[in-house]
Amino acid sequence: MKTQIFGKTFDEERALYHLQNTEVAECTFAGPADGESALKEARDVIVRDCRFSLRYPLWHTQSFQLLRCSMDELTRAPIWYACDGVIDSSAITGVKCLRECDRTEIRHSKIVSPEFGWRCRGLKIDDTDLESEYLFFEARDAEIRDLRMRGKYSFQYTENFTITDSYLDTKDAFWHAKNVTVKNCTVKGEYLAWYSEGLTLIDCKIIGTQPLCYAKDLTLINCTMEGTDLAFEYSDVKADVRGSILSVKNPRSGEIVADSIGEIILEDSVFATDCKIHTRVPV
DSSP states (O other): OOEEEESOEEOSTTTTTTOEEEEEESOEEOSTTOOOOTTTTOEEEEEESOEEOSSOTTTTOEEEEEESOEEOTTSOSOEESOEEEEEESOEEOOSSOEESOEEEEEESOEEEOSSBSBTOBSOEEEEEEEEOSEESTTOEEEEEEEEEEEOSEESTTOEEEEEESOEEEOSSTTTTOEEEEEESOEEEOSSTTTTOEEEEEESOEEESSSOSOSOBSEEEEEEEEESOOSBTTTOEEEEEEEEEEEEEEOOOEEEEEEEEEEEEEOOSOSSOOOOEEEEOOOO
């Protein structure tokens, strides 16, 4: 049975440092002492219905659960170098929320945090709202479902991601990403997935200018494209697009099939190009 700390306020430096096998419930981490690192190096802890307003509370923490908690904008860099964590039904607005963490599950939560999820490994995200500027930089091995995301520079240099049933409102997403599968999602952005390798989009809606250029081993299956001009430049691609593509420019190799293509631009290429481009014959 876990020890319980209930209904207290902590504001001193390392207030609960190296806490072990404990439930912390309905506590407040804030106050004039303005201390940092309240739960640093904690082990096997449940933190529920707590309010945080101090920096760096969960660094190097192992086997933690953060349940129905809030972390405001003063909770800078709240979770770094942690492992085996669960964040459930929580609201986080601290900058640089998650960094270099292993095996973190996030569900039913709302997060507003620039520079979110950098260099994390083994992320699982479900039914979560996320707003950030730089998301998932150099993260690996993630499973994401029902994510409602708004960001700018997302999924850059990621590897081994699976994303399903999500809405991704972004900008330069998936640059240099490797081995990523996106299924049944809306992906809205500019210059989508340049320099990616092994990206597969299945049953997706792709929105935005100049997508999917300089890509290797790119696959689109049963996707639609909206506002996608100058697509696929210098990409090795196999694409089955339902509906129209505004324009296709100098794809490097493979095959592109769509119901209609507004313009096919094959000029001034700096590479040899032999991609097959054709429209689907009406039934």
